[in-house]
Amino acid sequence: MNSCQRYRDLIEQYLDGMIGDAELAELRAHAQDCPSCREEFDRCVLLQETIRESFSSGMTTEQGAASVLARLAEQPDAGRGQSRLAPAWLAGRQTAVAAGILLAAGLLLGFALGRTSSVKPAEVPLPDRVSMSVADLQGTVLVRHEGSGVWQILTAESDVYLGDTFHSAAKAGFTLELKGESRIEVDQNSMLALTSYNGETQFFLEHGECTANLESPHGPFFISTPHGRVEALGTEFTVKVIDE
Amino acid sequence: MADELKQPAASDEQLVVATLRGNTPAFGRLVQRYWKMVFALALSRIKDRMEAEDIAQDSFLKAYARLGSLRNPSRFSGWLSKITLQQCTNVVRKDIRRRAVLGSQATPLTDLTAIPAYSSNPGLTEGQIQFVRQAVGQLPEKLQRLIVMRFMGELSAVQIAEQLGKRPGTVRVWLHRAYKILRKDLAPLIEEVGQ
Numbered sequence: 001m002n003s004c005q006r007y008r009d010l011i012e013q014y015l016d017g018m019i020g021d022a023e024l025a026e027l028r029a030h031a032q033d034c035p036s037c038r039e040e041f042d043r044c045v046l047l048q049e050t051i052r053e054s055f056s057s058g059m060t061t062e063q064g065a066a067s068v069l070a071r072l073a074e075q076p077d078a079g080r081g082q083s084r085l086a087p088a089w090l091a092g093r094q095t096a097v098a099a100g101i102l103l104a105a106g107l108l109l110g111f112a113l114g115r116t117s118s119v120k121p122a123e124v125p126l127p128d129r130v131s132m133s134v135a136d137l138q139g140t141v142l143v144r145h146e147g148s149g150v151w152q153i154l155t156a157e158s159d160v161y162l163g164d165t166f167h168s169a170a171k172a173g174f175t176l177e178l179k180g181e182s183r184i185e186v187d188q189n190s191m192l193a194l195t196s197y198n199g200e201t202q203f204f205l206e207h208g209e210c211t212a213n214l215e216s217p218h219g220p221f222f223i224s225t226p227h228g229r230v231e232a233l234g235t236e237f238t239v240k241v242i243d244e
Numbered sequence: 245m246a247d248e249l250k251q252p253a254a255s256d257e258q259l260v261v262a263t264l265r266g267n268t269p270a271f272g273r274l275v276q277r278y279w280k281m282v283f284a285l286a287l288s289r290i291k292d293r294m295e296a297e298d299i300a301q302d303s304f305l306k307a308y309a310r311l312g313s314l315r316n317p318s319r320f321s322g323w324l325s326k327i328t329l330q331q332c333t334n335v336v337r338k339d340i341r342r343r344a345v346l347g348s349q350a351t352p353l354t355d356l357t358a359i360p361a362y363s364s365n366p367g368l369t370e371g372q373i374q375f376v377r378q379a380v381g382q383l384p385e386k387l388q389r390l391i392v393m394r395f396m397g398e399l400s401a402v403q404i405a406e407q408l409g410k411r412p413g414t415v416r417v418w419l420h421r422a423y424k425i426l427r428k429d430l431a432p433l434i435e436e437v438g439q
Contacts, residue, residue, distance in 0.1 A: 012420070015423060016416055016419060017394060017398070017399065017403075018401060043434055043438065046434050046437055047423070047430065048395055049367075050368060050372070050376050050433065050437060051395050051426070052396065053367055053368050054368065054372075054373045054380075055280075055284035055288070055380070055396055056280070057279065057280060057287075057297065059283075059297060061275075061276040061277075061280060062276060064275055064276070064279035064297075065272040065273075065275035065276045066272075067297075067301055068272070068301055068304040068305065069268065069272050069275070071301055071305055072268065072305065150294065150297065150298045150301070151301070
């Protein structure tokens, strides 16, 4: 056992995350020949793995980040608070970046104004399911049901409800298939909400880009934005909302 | 700075400074780096996966809003873990108040048996996952936090000590106490899985 003491110490270092690559290779080589150390090492590896697996999130780290950034985009006040509270250690550098901060604040303010003038989803006790389905899903797309603060992962099987807001992260996108042949393709970095307007389901593009492909002929069809409504005159059109 | 931020090894401090300068994607990088840790911390206290995801999101939002008050940006993860645990405490308090109003109709958040387990890796059964969570949940809170920071935050004992302002020797002693308890409590499971 004494000859194995060095390897028992290495196993402890492994558990503490303080083992170097060369030492780990040495430990693995020894464990192949020493049943006692192999058993001890295997148990420690299993301990780590079972804990990691048992506490793993249903969201990947990319999806988690997308969900937080989506909520940040909905809460422009959060951004303003942090620039006001900028710490002393950053103060000396602030002049140089003042223009950048002002620009960022301006963008956030613009976004806030856009939101306050937007049509808010109707207040309903229970969301109504709408006859749309999700298709062509790529990357991380999140959905938040009306009245909920939680962003969830959108899947091809997800039901779509009135009041839903969709957020597509970078390199992501999806399509909403409507009745008949009509469809709306939502591009990356976009936020689209399904709101109620005069009893009809309305598409509200908060930011980003979407393309509507409508069956012909089609009835009146609009996509609203913080800057106004766009009416479809033909069968295909693209709407883009940028923060400028 | 912009090029440095694109490197996978951009430090927490660099990302914090970039965020304070208005670079929101830099904060997204911090979220990616610590999502697992924050979620696991929340799950170790709250038990419900959906609730834990919500708390994780809220914790990052709170951290973003308060980022300017972080005195030492290199201690971001220790500071973030405190915010997360505070969020959990707030939720538990609200739950206690809610139960006081609703009486026995409400399901306590800490009721382990009522909560479906989830794992992105189907290696463990639902029962085994619950068993592990229960074992970690029974650790003293101080040790729970260290285990989560070590295994889910991928921080070494020395890094944890830096983050929490403790001595490395102290953190190692605490971690080894936690390993010992977990190895004993999880021995039947380790035996089962290892076969």
